[in-house]
Structures are given as C-alpha cells and as structure tokens.
Amino acid sequence: MAKPMKNPPTYGVTSVDHALQLAVILQVEGPLTVSEAAQRLGVARSTAHRLLSTLVYRDFAVRNEDRTYRVGPVLEIADRTQSNVAAVRAAALGPMRALVDTLDETVNLSIRTGRTVRFIASVECAQALRVGSREGMVFPAHQVTGGLVMLAALDDEELAALYAPSPTGGSEERPDLTRLRTELRAVRQSGVALNLERSERGVVAVGRGVTDSGGHTVAAVSVSMPSVRHSPHRLNEVVAALTTAAGAISTALGNGNPDPTRA
Structure with missing residues (x-):
C-alpha cells in the first residue's frame, strides 16, 4: 500500500534549538506526548505540537496511533540500542x-x-x-x-x-x-x-x-x-x-x- 503524500507544515519553525532538543530526547529516551514535550521545553502545547509535526515531516519522528511520538527513520538506530x-x-x-x-x-x-x-x-x-x-x-x-x-x-x-x-x-x-x-x-x-x-x-x-x-x-x-x-x-x-x-x-x-x- 502506498504511503500517503505528506504536506509540509503551514508555519515556519523559528526555534531550531527546541527542535534539536526534541530530536535528542526521542533518540535517547523514547516516545513522548505533546504535553511531555511542552513540559520538557517549557513551551506551550501548541508550540510543542508544531515542533513535533515538523520532525515528523522531516522523518526525525513518527506519530503513533496512541498520539505519542517516537523516533523516526532518520534516528531509528536508537530503537535498536534499547537505551535505559x-x-x-x-x-x-x-x-x-x-x-x-x-x-x-x-x-x-x-x-x-x-x-x-x-x-x-x-x-x-x-x-x-x-x-x-x-x-x-x-x-x-x-x-x-x-x-x-x-x-x-x-x-x-x-x-x-x-x-x-x-x-x-x-x-x-x-x-x-x-x-x-x-x-x-x-x-x-x-x-x-x-x-x-x-x-x-x-x-x-x-x-x-x-x-x-x-x-x-x-x-x-x-x-x-x-x-x-x-x-x-x-x-x-x-x-x-x-x-x-x-x-x-x-x-x-x-x-x-x-x-x-x-x-
């Protein structure tokens, strides 16, 4: 079955540092929710959602069916290490x-x-x-x-x-x-x-x-x-x-x- 076409976000992410922090968290710690991401970064849930959506678009993250986000194909090597x-x-x-x-x-x-x-x-x-x-x-x-x-x-x-x-x-x-x-x-x-x-x-x-x-x-x-x-x-x-x-x-x-x- 073909993958659905992904549309780019309609906004620009200005906080590169926050996006990189989320990528690191996903890589070394595992899945997290939008609320958890917002708490870790000290930002609003809407901001955390935009950051995670951008990571999904760039394949740094994947959105699970339970609405958590996990490491994406670009960083999935971390899944194989099973870090604690x-x-x-x-x-x-x-x-x-x-x-x-x-x-x-x-x-x-x-x-x-x-x-x-x-x-x-x-x-x-x-x-x-x-x-x-x-x-x-x-x-x-x-x-x-x-x-x-x-x-x-x-x-x-x-x-x-x-x-x-x-x-x-x-x-x-x-x-x-x-x-x-x-x-x-x-x-x-x-x-x-x-x-x-x-x-x-x-x-x-x-x-x-x-x-x-x-x-x-x-x-x-x-x-x-x-x-x-x-x-x-x-x-x-x-x-x-x-x-x-x-x-x-x-x-x-x-x-x-x-x-x-x-x-």
Whole structure:
C-alpha cells in the first residue's frame, strides 16, 4: 500500500534549538506526548505540537496511533540500542532538584556512550550568576566531570581498548592515556571527580557516579558552579550533598522506582 503524500507544515519553525532538543530526547529516551514535550521545553502545547509535526515531516519522528511520538527513520538506530536513559533520568530528577535546593547551584546528569558523554538532564539554580543548562550537549568523555567519573569505572584494559587508535585514522582528539590513568586512579580512590575549569573557563564542577542494581556505573551526577563561588572549604559541603543525591538515584534505580519520594 502506498504511503500517503505528506504536506509540509503551514508555519515556519523559528526555534531550531527546541527542535534539536526534541530530536535528542526521542533518540535517547523514547516516545513522548505533546504535553511531555511542552513540559520538557517549557513551551506551550501548541508550540510543542508544531515542533513535533515538523520532525515528523522531516522523518526525525513518527506519530503513533496512541498520539505519542517516537523516533523516526532518520534516528531509528536508537530503537535498536534499547537505551535505559529515560529510567535513569526519571530516577534522578527528584534528587537533582533536592540537591539544587540544598546548594543553590546547577546540577547535571550525564551518560557515556563510547568516548563521548551526553548530558541528559539539567536543573538550574536560581542565582543570577550561574552555570546554564547543558541538557542535550555532547562532549568528549575525558574532558568533563561526568565523563571522568564514568571512565574511572573502567579497568586499564577497557580504557586502552576504548581509546585504541581507529583503523581508519581520523582527527578525533585522543587523551594522553598515561596522564588520564593517573587522574582516574584519583577518582576511583575518592569516588569524586573535581573539574577545575578543565572543560570551561570560569566553571568548576564536582561529580559522583550513579549505579544500577548490579553495582555498575550507568551515569554521573555533577554540581556545576562559577569558579568565584568555589573554595576548598565549600567542597566538603558539596561532596556531602552530592553523595546523598547520587545514593538516592542509585537506590531508586536498584528498586526499579523512578521516583524515590514514593518509595
């Protein structure tokens, strides 16, 4: 049976950033409704509907019979990976908000895919001078706090295999493995990764790992702050609160309960 002809939307989408965010959410988290899309982006339902309709038109999304939207042919490789990102994000949001309330600094959640890290959730603090949301952004794992936390969960053989030269060469940046191993040993010993303007000038971040029911590190939660508010004395407070949040997320994942407040 032939596919019906698709008509282009009668409007123009001006927020490319919002459209890209939705494409990322569909790719790594799975289906969502118009209302969920509107809530995630902080826009009206009508705006979310227009964005999703445009993604459908360009084959980045498909509308299901139950009116949810899922990844389309352009991004459907994500369907084959069966990512558990949505479960991790759902388990983390409550503890992340509590952590922001405690420290009044921005909190991020990230996962690792190979040599890269993707930020899958951000909760911003209310301070005028703050680190903005990183949700949807991708960085080399060795350059960011969460990446260091998750790389530290690998042994030396796994790390060497991960950063083995590509047979086809390529221009991808590779870290100094001797230096990286030294850094990761320190992260393993303390359980915490400290990023002093490593990935961004003027920003300090502290991260801890999130584990699943099998004790495997599946994500990292981190606190990001302007460097002017960082001090060795405050670091103890940040690490203590961060440890509580990471533990709450891990417990929620282990219990299969995405909302630890309902445990």
